[in-house]
Amino acid sequence: MSTRKLLTNGNAFKRTDNRWGGVVWYMDEQDERKRKSFSGTTKAEVNKKMTEYIASFNDSIIESQETKKRLKDSMQNWLEVFKFPSVERTxxxxxxxxxxxxxxPYIGEKVVGDIKSADIKKLLNDKMNEGYAxxxxxxxxxxxxxxxxYLTQQEYIDRNPMISAPMIKKSNFxxxxxxxNLPTSETITIFTPEGHRSA
Known part of the structure; x- marks a missing residue:
């Protein structure tokens, strides 16, 4: 399936009834040429409508492209473009x-838009069961x-899967x-007669 794309930036014209019209041509997902028509009492009104439509059209393309990416491609881009400039190098x-x-290695090949809370929970549980700290x-x-x-704030996805996938409680983990689950204060350090610490 192809991605929708704009073919024109919109053309405004005077109609026979003295109102103004406008049309934006685009290619849909099936590669068919389509048009979106606009009308208004002034040329400026029609141009404004077309400008707003084109902006939302472009936003929807970016959104659909992001949700169709593999997680590892989308996340790596987020790390390099957004995270790298805003945090310490370490x-x-x-x-x-x-x-x-x-x-x-676990969910990197999954498509972003298909990832559910259950996928996140399984990843966390698998890590726990594999003995990770x-x-x-x-x-x-x-x-x-x-x-x-970030994806939710940018409105690339409607629902954040993390809301239903909280971090496992430490005691349960x-x-x-x-x-x-011993608090640090309960850790006992024993000194040998030579003054060396032993576990």
Whole structure:
């Protein structure tokens, strides 16, 4: 299926009834030539309508292109274009490392518009069951959360799948891995007679 595209930027003309008309030609998804007609009492009114239509037409093309991309292409673009200039280099490297190692191999080939909360939950649960550290899985959740928030803010997607895919509670996460959730303050350091620390 092709992407819709504009063929003209709109032409305004005086009609026989002394009103103004306008037409914008475009190619639809089936490669058929179509037109959108406008009318108004003045040329300026018609031009304004055509300008607004063209702007919304272009926005819808960008939106459909973004939601049809593979997640790894869309997310990598988001990282490089939006994240890189706004964070410290070490932070960016951590984001990119998380994306490339923990996200792309699992859901990177999925189409952005097809990703559901269940896909996110499965990714987080799989990481937990594979024995990854809580902090690692939390980084995965954070990157996905920021990325999908960006898509929602830009109105590329209607619903953010992260809303129904919260981060697993730490106590539940560690219990699933048969690990205790000890606060740092309860960690006991034992010194040997030589003064060396031992675990």
């Amino acid at each position: 932070t960016y490297d951590r984001y990119e490392c998380t994306a490339k190692n923990q996200i792309y 809580y902090t690692t899985v939390k980084k995965v959740h954070n990157v996905l959360n920021e990325y999908f928030r 560690l219990a699933a891995q048969d690990k205790e």
